[in-house]
Amino acid sequence: MQVWKDYQAQHQNRFLDELLALLRIPSVSADTRHNEDTKTCAAAVKQRLIEAGADKVEVCPTAGHPIVYGEKIIDAALPTVLVYGHYDVQPPDPLDLWHSGPFEPVIKEGNIYARGSADDKGQFYMHVKAFEIMMQTNTLPCNIKFMIEGEEEVGSANLGIFLKENKERLKADVVLISDTSMLSMENPSIDTGLRGLAYMEVEVTGPNRDLHSGVYGGAVANPATILCQMIASLHDANNHITIPGFYDQVAALDATERAALNQAPFDEAAYKKDLGVNELWGEKGYTTIERTGIRPTLEVNGIWGGYTGEGSKTVLPSKAAAKISMRLVPNQDWIQISELFKAHFEKIAPACVQVKVTAHHGGSPYVTPIDHVAFKAASQAIQATFGKAPIPVRGGGSIPIVALFEKELGLKTILMGFGLDSDNLHSPNEKYGLENYYKGIETIPYFHQYFAEMSKK
C-alpha cells in the first residue's frame, strides 16, 4: 500500500538508527560476563515496542535471560499473529578476524556489519517497524503479539516454561519468525523445514595431571590422541555417522521430493569460491542441498587440550575436550539422539582413559505445511514486494523453539526470513543487507493483510 511506502520512506533513516543502537548492545547470552548487557537489551526492546504502539509491554523474568512481551489486540474476532524473535546474539570471537568492532556497527557496501545484524536483531526489529507503520497508518489488519527472547543462541532453556505458564496470553493463530535466510534477493525463498539440534560436550581424561611427554610419552594414553581417534571414528569412509541407531528415525524423502528440492538454484563453483575451498565434503549419495537440508550431520564445534600457547611445551596433557553438535531431521528426537551419542561415545572409550559426556541443549526438527493459510499469505506477501513467488526450501539451521510452539501452543510457524547464507551468521563480520532490512519491513505488512483476508474465508 502506498501509505506504507510513504511512511517507510519518510522514517527509514530513523528505522536504521534504531537498529544500530540495538546492535551496539553486546547481548551475548552464552557469556555470563554479558548478563548486564542482555538486561539492557531487553529493556531497550521493551521501550521500542511501547514506542511502536504495543500494549501490555513487559520484560518477563526467567531463570535465565528475560523474555520481552508486548501485544496489540484490536479486535478479539480478528486472527492473531504471534511474532517471535530473539535479542541475544552469538559470542563474537574470534575477535581478531572482525574488520570492525562486532558491537560497533558500520555500513559498508550496502551492508550493516555487526554481531546480531542478521541473527536476529535486524530481522525481529523489521517486525517492530512494520508494526509501527501499520499502527501509524491505521492499517493494522489483525492482532499482533510479540515475544522476543534472550536465550535462543544458548538453547532457549527457559522458553518452554514461559510458554507453559502463559498459554492464555500467547493464544494466537500462527507464529511468524524472521530468523532464516533466502536463497538470494533475486530468488526469494521460504524455509519449509528446519533441522533439529543436539549439542554435546565431551571430555577425555588420561593421567591425573599433565605429564612430561619425554618421561611418560609412549607409555601412557594421551587423551588428545584418544579424543582424535574417537572423533575420527564418528564418521565412516562415506561420511556416514557411525553412531548405532542414529539414522533409524530419519524420514527418507522419495525421488520426487528430492528432485523438487534440487530444483533450487545452486552454483557449486560460486559456493566453493565463496568459502575458499577446493572441494566440498559430505555424506556420500547426497547433493549439497540435501546434505544441508534433509540429512542429519555431526560437527565438531570446538576442540581443545594440552598446551595451546605460544612456542612449544612438551606436555602429555591430562585432559582433552570437544564440543560436538548434531543437526537432526524429521523424525529424529533430539533427546533420544543425545542419549545414543552419549552411550556410543562412552562405549568406544578405551580403558586407558575416562570420558565425560554432557548434553548442552537441543531441539527437534520441524517441517512447515505449505498448504497452511499463513504460508500462502507469506508467499503472496513476498510475491507482492519481490515480484516473484518464493521457492520453498529446507533450512539447515535449527530454531528448536519452532517444534516447541507446536507442542506447547499447538501453533504452526512461518519462517519468513530475509537474511542471506552469506551473512556470516555465528562468524566474524556478521552482516545484514540494508536492502534486506528495508525489503523485510516493506513485506511484513502484506503478510498481515493477506493473512487477515485469507483467514476470513
Next chain:
Amino acid sequence: MQVWKDYQAQHQNRFLDELLALLRIPSVSADTRHNEDTKTCAAAVKQRLIEAGADKVEVCPTAGHPIVYGEKIIDAALPTVLVYGHYDVQPPDPLDLWHSGPFEPVIKEGNIYARGSADDKGQFYMHVKAFEIMMQTNTLPCNIKFMIEGEEEVGSANLGIFLKENKERLKADVVLISDTSMLSMENPSIDTGLRGLAYMEVEVTGPNRDLHSGVYGGAVANPATILCQMIASLHDANNHITIPGFYDQVAALDATERAALNQAPFDEAAYKKDLGVNELWGEKGYTTIERTGIRPTLEVNGIWGGYTGEGSKTVLPSKAAAKISMRLVPNQDWIQISELFKAHFEKIAPACVQVKVTAHHGGSPYVTPIDHVAFKAASQAIQATFGKAPIPVRGGGSIPIVALFEKELGLKTILMGFGLDSDNLHSPNEKYGLENYYKGIETIPYFHQYFAEMSKK
C-alpha cells in the same frame, strides 16, 4: 670429605634461600612476555657464580635469551669439567591446577614446590654450591667451566651458534649435566641415553571463515574433524607410528640389552596408581621401560580449534591446529624425521582442506658410553654418597644439546641427575626434594675428585 660436609652443614640454609630466590624469577623462555624476567634471571645467575668464586663471569647475549658463562682455571694441566644447565623454565599453565603460585616457592613435606625447582634451577644450582664448597675449602681438584643457558625449554636454538663461536673458551674434557631423574633415592641411577625430539605444529584450514554449522554443516569439510582423522591415522592398531620411514634408522637393541634394561625396578601397579590410570598404553611388543626409553613416540602436546569458550556455539570452524612432538631414539635424525612427518602429513591431507606444517625445534638422541672415565667417576661419586652403585638407565626425555656438545665440541656428556620422575616436570606443582638438592650438592664434589684422579691414570 669431612670439610665438605662441615661447610655444607654450616651454609645449607643459605644454599636453600639462594635457590628459592632464583625460583621466584618467572624465567619462562617460551613466552615473550617474560623476556625481562629471563634477563633478570641471567643477571642473578651471573652474580651467584661470581660470589661462588668463578672468574670471567659474563652474560653472553644471543639472538634469543642470553647464556651465562663463568670459569675457574686452577691449572691448565688439570682436566676441565664443563658444567651445563639452564635457568629458563617451562610455562606454568594450567595455573589453576597449582596448589601454590608457580613462582612463589613453598616447602612442603620435604619438597620445594615451584616451576623450575627440579627442571633445572634446583639442579644446576647444586653445581654452583658444590663449586663454592670446593673453593671455600681449597679442595677444587680440577678446572671448572659453567655454561647456563636460557633457551633449553624452547629448543636451544642459539646454543649451537654459541658453541661454534666459543670453541676455545669452552675447551674441556667432559660435559656434566644435572637435568635428569633417578629411579629413586633408594635406587640411584644414571641416564646412559636420551631420546631426541622433533617438535611440529600443524594447522588445518577448511573454509575461509567460521561458518554456521547449521547452514553449512554436512556440506563443507570441518577442519577439526579432518585434523582428528589425520592425527588418529598417525598410530595404527598396535600403536606403531604410521609415518613411512619413521622406524628405518631406529637402533634395535638385542635381547641381552633389553633384558638388562628391564632389570630396573618397575612397579606397574604403583606407576598406574600414581598417574590415576586404569590401564597403560603403548607400542605393542614393548615394556613400559622400553616404551619410554628405547622406542620413539609421537604425542599430541596441544590441540585447538573452533569455539572453546563457555556454553555452546554452533560454529563450523575455519581452522584447527595441533602441536605434535616425536621422541627419537638412536640413530634417528631429528631433521630427517621432521621432514618425513611434514611430507606424510601433507600427503594424507584430503583435498577439501589445506594444511600447514611447521617444525618448531628438535634434537638428536644420545647414548653415554658407560666405559667413559667420567661415567665411572659419576658412578663412584654416587656410590660414595648413596652407598649404592647407580643403575644405568635410558632416559625418555630429551636434552637436544647433548648431541650438539659431541658434534661441536667433541665432548661426551655425563647425565648425573638427582630429580625424580614424580617431580611433575612441565606440569603443575613441579617439585624438587630438599634431600635431592642437598644430596646432589654433597655428591658433586666427589665427581670432580674422582674424575681428576682417574684422569691422571
